[in-house]
Amino acid sequence: MKAKILSILRETDGYISGQQLCEKFHVSRTAVWKVIEQLKAEGYQIEAVRNRGYHLEKSPDVMWPAEIESLLDTEWAGRNVLYFSEADSTNTRAKRLGEEGAVHGTLIVAERQTEGKGRRGRRWESPSGSSIYMSILLRPDVLPNQAPMLTLVMAQSVTEAVRRTTGQEALIKWPNDIVVNGKKVCGILTEMSTEMEWINYIVIGVGINVNTENFPSELAETATSLYLENGEKHCRAPLIAEIMKQFEKDYEMFLRIGDLSGMQERYNRLLVNRGREVRVLEPGDTCEGQAIGINETGELLIRTGNGETRAVYAGEVSVRGIYGYV
Ligand code: ATP
Numbered sequence: 001m002k003a004k005i006l007s008i009l010r011e012t013d014g015y016i017s018g019q020q021l022c023e024k025f026h027v028s029r030t031a032v033w034k035v036i037e038q039l040k041a042e043g044y045q046i047e048a049v050r051n052r053g054y055h056l057e058k059s060p061d062v063m064w065p066a067e068i069e070s071l072l073d074t075e076w077a078g079r080n081v082l083y084f085s086e087a088d089s090t091n092t093r094a095k096r097l098g099e100e101g102a103v104h105g106t107l108i109v110a111e112r113q114t115e116g117k118g119r120r121g122r123r124w125e126s127p128s129g130s131s132i133y134m135s136i137l138l139r140p141d142v143l144p145n146q147a148p149m150l151t152l153v154m155a156q157s158v159t160e161a162v163r164r165t166t167g168q169e170a171l172i173k174w175p176n177d178i179v180v181n182g183k184k185v186c187g188i189l190t191e192m193s194t195e196m197e198w199i200n201y202i203v204i205g206v207g208i209n210v211n212t213e214n215f216p217s218e219l220a221e222t223a224t225s226l227y228l229e230n231g232e233k234h235c236r237a238p239l240i241a242e243i244m245k246q247f248e249k250d251y252e253m254f255l256r257i258g259d260l261s262g263m264q265e266r267y268n269r270l271l272v273n274r275g276r277e278v279r280v281l282e283p284g285d286t287c288e289g290q291a292i293g294i295n296e297t298g299e300l301l302i303r304t305g306n307g308e309t310r311a312v313y314a315g316e317v318s319v320r321g322i323y324g325y326v
Contacts, residue, residue: 001025005035006070009046009056017053061211061235063109063132071241076105077136077251078244084108087133088115089124091191091205094135098193098201105248106137109240116207117189119176124187125219130211130227132236136247138202140255144194147202148314151176151190152298153254154204156267157247158186162208165239166226171272173326174291174300175314178208179272182326183224185209206243210236222325261296268293277322278302280312287312288322 008016008024021032036054040046043060059067065081072078080103087093087110094108110133116124126133138150155172162170162178162185170186173179178186186208193200209215209225211233227233253262260267268274273291280287280302289304299311300319312319320326 001027001031002035002039002066003069005032006039006044006056006059006066009054010070012055015049015053015055020053059235059237061233061237063111063236063240067237068107068109068240071238072244073241074105074244074248076103077248078105078107078240079103080106082106082108084110086110086112086114086128089113089117089205090133090135091117091189091203094137094203094205095191095193095201098137098139098203102137104137104139107134107240107244108137109134113207117205118187119189124189124207125216125223126207127212130209130213130225132206132208132210132240134240135203135205136244138204138251140199140202140251142199142255142258143197144192144199146258147192147194147199148190149254149260149298150202150204150251151188151314152260152267152294153250153263154188154190154206154247156263156270157250158188158206158208158243159270160266161239161242161246162186162226165242166230166232166234168226168229170270172267172270173272174294174319175298179326180224180226180229182272182324183229184222184325185224185226185229208239210234210239259296260294260298264294264296272326273300273319273321276326279320279322281318281320282312291319 018029018032045058047055068081090108090110112128113126113133116126118124159170168180170180176188177184189205192202211227212225215223278291289302292301302310
């Protein structure tokens with residue numbers, strides 16, 4: 001009921017009376033009053049005016065389930081939200097829930113991670129109170145070799161949601177990072193549990209530096225936050241809700257088509273590497289050339305010095321600009 005009351009308060013331009021809320025939820029005035037008092041105690045600024053009712057003036061920057069649920073506009077993505085003030089890693093939690101049978105679209109959100117993960121055992125710096133750490137659990141009917149494409153689907157959804165909610169020119173650094181002004185604001189990590197021929201579940205983890213004010217010195221060159229780029233603090237839950245909405249759409253299109261051809265053009269428009277000279281670092285190999293864009297399976301096409309076009313598979317590689325991070 002808390003999430004529903006919050007949604008109604010948000011949708012109402014002026015005031016909604018206690019009586020209207022009671023009738024909507026078939027509960028007593030005291031029950032409504034209790035929820036309103038609870039919301040106030042949690043930091044919501046709710047104005048109560050005699051004979052007019054309640055009006056939501058301001059929401060706190062929290063990622064609690066009721067706040068996220070009240071903002072969601074999805075069928076399944078994020079509809080089952082679990083919040084942790086601290087988690088080892090949201091991907092690890094999501095995988096555990098995957099084993100326990102949690103539903104498709106379950107979203108795990110944490111305020112802080114003690115063992116935030118990047119690719120290949122790297123660490124994701126996860127301080128408290130300023131960032132989004134979340135993982136979505138998926139149970140898609142696709143083949144294991146199609147699953148890595150979902151990293152690119154999520155990268156695009158996050159990029160578009162960030163652009164819409166903050167107005168910042170977020171771009172994708174192939175395959176799994178999002179940058180603003182050439183520095184990383186977001187990393188994405190996809191993990192899965194498979195049998196030979198099918199997928200039990202997939203977990204996509206997303207870490208976004210939203211209001212982070214500073215980074216450890218070893219990251220200061222390459223990392224940034226949305227706040228540091230334009231001096232504005234952002235509430236995290238609306239961004240999460242926007243990502244869920246965009247991802248649900250993009251994911252359904254991906255499933256219908258079976259590859260990325262439906263979003264390839266949009267992705268390439270958002271690709272920071274496009275047209276740039278890049279160095280691809282593969283275990284035991286490097287190659288240099290001009291990045292052209294992705295193909296329909298998400299490989300990065302690179303035109304090398306001798307005029308050949310090479311398709312690079314995302315699995316094990318990192319891409320760097322010849323002259324810097326991008
Ligand atoms: P790269 O970004 O170096 O190409 P990658 O895409 O494989 O590599 P990820 O696995 O996405 O990297 O993320 C892990 C790396 O990101 C870490 O090794 C570190 O350099 C950097 N990093 C860690 N925490 C953060 C953070 N909060 N914000 C930005 N960058 C971070």
